[in-house]
Amino acid sequence: MGLDIRVPIGMLFSVLGILLTIFGWLSNRSLYARSLGIDINFIWGLALVAFGVIMLMLGRRGMARAHSAKQAAAKASRPPEI
Amino acid sequence: MGIYFVFVLGIGFALKRYMHTSTDFFLAGRSLPAWVCGLAFLSANLGAQEVIGMGASGAKYGIATSHFYWIGAIPAMVFVGIFMMPFYYGSRARSVPEYLRLRFDEKTRAFNAVTFATMTIFSSGISMYAMAELMQTLHIFDVPFAKLGIDKAWIFHFNIFASAIVVLAYIYLGGLTSAIYNEVLQFFLIVAGFLPLVWLGLKSVGGWDGLKAKLGPGYTHSWVGMSNAHTNRLGVEWFGLVMGLGFVLSFGYWCTDFLVVQRAMAADSMTSARRTPLIAAVPKMLFPFLVILPGLIAVALPTQLATRPGIVQTAGAHTVQGKGLIPVKLNPDTGKPEFDKNGKPELNYDLAVPNMLLHYYPTGLLGLGLTALLASFMSGMAGNVTAFNTVWTYDIYQPYIRPNASDQHYLLIGRMATIFGILLSIAAAYAASRFNNIMDMLQLVFAFVNAPLFATFLLGMFWKRTTGHAAFTGLIAGTLGAAVHHGLTLSVNASAGIKGGWIAVVHRYPSQMAQNFWTAIFAWTTCFVVTILVSLVTRAPDEEKLVGLVHSLTPRPKETVARWYQRPAVLAVAVLTATVILNIIFR
Numbered sequence: 001m002g003l004d005i006r007v008p009i010g011m012l013f014s015v016l017g018i019l020l021t022i023f024g025w026l027s028n029r030s031l032y033a034r035s036l037g038i039d040i041n042f043i044w045g046l047a048l049v050a051f052g053v054i055m056l057m058l059g060r061r062g063m064a065r066a067h068s069a070k071q072a073a074a075k076a077s078r079p080p081e082i
Numbered sequence: 083m084g085i086y087f088v089f090v091l092g093i094g095f096a097l098k099r100y101m102h103t104s105t106d107f108f109l110a111g112r113s114l115p116a117w118v119c120g121l122a123f124l125s126a127n128l129g130a131q132e133v134i135g136m137g138a139s140g141a142k143y144g145i146a147t148s149h150f151y152w153i154g155a156i157p158a159m160v161f162v163g164i165f166m167m168p169f170y171y172g173s174r175a176r177s178v179p180e181y182l183r184l185r186f187d188e189k190t191r192a193f194n195a196v197t198f199a200t201m202t203i204f205s206s207g208i209s210m211y212a213m214a215e216l217m218q219t220l221h222i223f224d225v226p227f228a229k230l231g232i233d234k235a236w237i238f239h240f241n242i243f244a245s246a247i248v249v250l251a252y253i254y255l256g257g258l259t260s261a262i263y264n265e266v267l268q269f270f271l272i273v274a275g276f277l278p279l280v281w282l283g284l285k286s287v288g289g290w291d292g293l294k295a296k297l298g299p300g301y302t303h304s305w306v307g308m309s310n311a312h313t314n315r316l317g318v319e320w321f322g323l324v325m326g327l328g329f330v331l332s333f334g335y336w337c338t339d340f341l342v343v344q345r346a347m348a349a350d351s352m353t354s355a356r357r358t359p360l361i362a363a364v365p366k367m368l369f370p371f372l373v374i375l376p377g378l379i380a381v382a383l384p385t386q387l388a389t390r391p392g393i394v395q396t397a398g399a400h401t402v403q404g405k406g407l408i409p410v411k412l413n414p415d416t417g418k419p420e421f422d423k424n425g426k427p428e429l430n431y432d433l434a435v436p437n438m439l440l441h442y443y444p445t446g447l448l449g450l451g452l453t454a455l456l457a458s459f460m461s462g463m464a465g466n467v468t469a470f471n472t473v474w475t476y477d478i479y480q481p482y483i484r485p486n487a488s489d490q491h492y493l494l495i496g497r498m499a500t501i502f503g504i505l506l507s508i509a510a511a512y513a514a515s516r517f518n519n520i521m522d523m524l525q526l527v528f529a530f531v532n533a534p535l536f537a538t539f540l541l542g543m544f545w546k547r548t549t550g551h552a553a554f555t556g557l558i559a560g561t562l563g564a565a566v567h568h569g570l571t572l573s574v575n576a577s578a579g580i581k582g583g584w585i586a587v588v589h590r591y592p593s594q595m596a597q598n599f600w601t602a603i604f605a606w607t608t609c610f611v612v613t614i615l616v617s618l619v620t621r622a623p624d625e626e627k628l629v630g631l632v633h634s635l636t637p638r639p640k641e642t643v644a645r646w647y648q649r650p651a652v653l654a655v656a657v658l659t660a661t662v663i664l665n666i667i668f669r
Contacts, residue, residue: 005118005263005266005267008263008267009266009267009270012267013270013274016274016450020446020447020450023446024446027444027445027446031444031445031446032444034441034442034443034444035282035442035443035444035447036282036285036286038282040278040282040443040444040447041444041446041447044274044278044447044450048274051270051274
């Protein structure tokens, strides 16, 4: 399969995380009365970005590995040159 | 929320390029790594029933709800991975009904295929209906709809069709791979959406100790009081719990339901297929903390703490109060609170989790939380639809309607079945909104059909003498056994009718849950005994035909991974040990 699922997961969570972090950073503190005074948007946004980036890195590594494995397989299956 | 939908559809389009044959479409080309299948295995079951239902049970029964995980799901998942997957994956059957044909005969398969296909349609319809209704109750789309000048009554229809179109699009384009990829995505979203809720909730009630102090031991112990049905909140004694839930119902679901087994069949090798349920068992083990705890916290909070206008409260709260964040159930027709036989108001536990989200989440994170909720509904729906299109195409269309067509033709039929299946689900969703009683009855019938299934598989896989005729008669007898038991018993506070006792009331169970568990035990035992008896009087099957399908005639699967920690058996032992420890901690 050509698409490593970790790449879209990483992208989605990075985007969501960045949006949440920025929103949490800029938003008014009074918004957080309900969440026990914790700026949960900011904190959780950062956590999501971290998760997203790790997934992206793993996914790219996985795709690169799959790619090189495919090339190696293609090389091996080619008839020997005379 | 919008971003999520863009990604969901994007995956469908990206995968369309790879869908060339029906195997690609229905079995994901048997090429997915174990962890992806494992998370999808978990997520396919993580529908609305799981997130909303387990939160609701947490609020109603307390931490004892974890029995559904630590006694129910985990042992069954380990069993399917270690003992059953070699036959499912190794036989090269493409679906669970097809395995039944290889092992037994056509009629057993047809019976299973038809009941299963019908069931998936209704489950996905009910999931759709529940989502639309919840969105309406929470008033999420009220503001955008008001801005556009559309009447509120359309919100329900909008939800049904929007979810149908999204699920249709990504399955139509990418088949099972797309469904699986989306399920993995949904898994992470659900965790990301609910984890802060548990954290904030626990913090506000003073941690686990605070929760214990507020709710008392009945809520926070899962085994204390299990020796007698009257001394625990579930109203079940330990034997009914372990046999009914732990053995019959859970093994029946996790080991024979094609909806989940299909995810493991998509794995890239036998070892991966066997590891799929074991990998899924690890997060499954921890899920009670994610889905049951919010329910517990919701009851522990002071009543009428609701600070936010959006939160769903009991209408006319001056006269009848709910408990914690949970409002009183209102009669859908009259709009008045409902009471049980003792005059106590009935609580609408299903709102425990949504109200927790609305209570704790600020704008921003609330979007993520609601998206997670939506994701849980859609993953349940998509799981049913992919299972339906496979069973329909391979087990109904190909053998009985048009055999020997080209693979391209079956691929096309699979896509058509996806559309068809979703249209039927929509119809089922509307039926559910109109005729609640009919839906309850159908679910009851499916429960009867499902209860004995595991006996058939167990005998089929581990006793080579089991014959096709026996399997078929056993299944029918088990189904009837369940129906008769249900017709003869009733739970304490219920009146005869849909809840049982429609033949005569011979025995009363302390709770409806106990009645359900015992119905399953009766069905299983009937099926088991009848199958053995009929097997002994019918002609034994040819042993040559059973190689790869029965335990004693199949060479043991070879381990293909060298690393010890990747071996299924090692994983299984680790998972079981951890489960035992969890049971001891929360006894």
